[in-house]
Amino acid sequence: MRVKLTVAYDGTAYHGWQVQPNGITIEEVLNKELTEFFEQDIKVLGASRTDSGVHSLGNVAIFDVDSCMEPTRISYALNTRLPKDIVVVDSCKVDDDWHPHFVDSLKTYKYRILNTTFEDPIRRLYTYHYHYDLDIEAMLRAAKYFEGTHDFRSFCSVKAQVNTFTRTLKEVSVNRQDDEIVVKCTGDGFLYNMVRIIVGTLIKVGEGNIKPEEIEGIIEAKDRACAGPTAPPCGLTLVKIDYI
């Protein structure tokens, strides 16, 4: 059977989702624990390859297994084996041909900017501390230019290798929540570092170094050098993936 997992993790200690030679990854830990538990060679396939240091409340992974175990029990069994910073919050059976890359989905990311004079040690791993004032009104106006279907080449790491840079963002919002500024992005897909470059650019807008109406031109330029810097990974969390 094919099983779909919903996976939450604290990305602090991991070199991102995808297996790679120079550090431990979420995918690697899941492969190891599933292989040991089912005593079969199991490889998961993830919906989103989050970067090193990025967190998740609801990444999705599938794997195939020869087992008659009740699928909803797999999450409980796995959680007793997994390290505390990875939690499977749901497991269910899906059709044998269900594949997260070939089903329309909406991914929601949240980026938390801690906007205080001093760093907060309790939130330091899950927020980006920025201690100057930011013009949230301007950031929100700028955010609206990202919504819709665009070629997001300006907001993609130059390292990315993809067929198309076109993505559709359904919503980009900026909200103050107590002492945090939260940027929320929902879209049908995201390029490599895309949310972090959008946030880095919105911070430039909040500082007054980019005008909100300049975003349109930055998108049109299709040039990474025109956008702002890539915001640090620790502030970013993949909140959920909705299959539609």
Next chain:
Amino acid sequence: MRVKLTVAYDGTAYHGWQVQPNGITIEEVLNKELTEFFEQDIKVLGASRTDSGVHSLGNVAIFDVDSCMEPTRISYALNTRLPKDIVVVDSCKVDDDWHPHFVDSLKTYKYRILNTTFEDPIRRLYTYHYHYDLDIEAMLRAAKYFEGTHDFRSFCSVKAQVNTFTRTLKEVSVNRQDDEIVVKCTGDGFLYNMVRIIVGTLIKVGEGNIKPEEIEGIIEAKDRACAGPTAPPCGLTLVKIDYI
């Protein structure tokens, strides 16, 4: 001059506040960095000796130093030296005879219970995960019995050596905040493990194993064995100390 520091920290990696032989403590780190920075042997004195694993947003410490440095700049200078999980959020000069143990104060602690089916990896170090339903209404009624002046021997670790077990709690509240249940305790002083035993007892109430009106008798018993268990340290944060 005598300097007062307000210190925030993530207690996860520390064996509490007070210097001790078998692990690194907050006090020890502050002593080391202050001694190196001022090139004088400096020892801080803390207002609250938080336990191993307990967090703080506003513990207070004093130290004496021979320096003409602007006191408010000390926090900035120290933060460049301190590890990321300790942040001095304020520094100011106080009278030479000002001492946190001999000034009336109100301490506020917050205990966060994450009340969800699965652990949240992003909050695991700062909340106590409890996955069964809790009767918050009953917990709140029970909480009110703690308010006022009582002999809190039943809510004190048997290891404690103190002259008096009498403390005055100004407020004990229980609130649901999204998927967390937050217990807030404000009082003029707290015994060893007192907040954690109060929370452990309130959880017993929430489970239906202790009735709210039984709290009165548990306090009167002056016997640690009558109260509930000591809740884990990770859920506890010293929020602030007000000098009145």
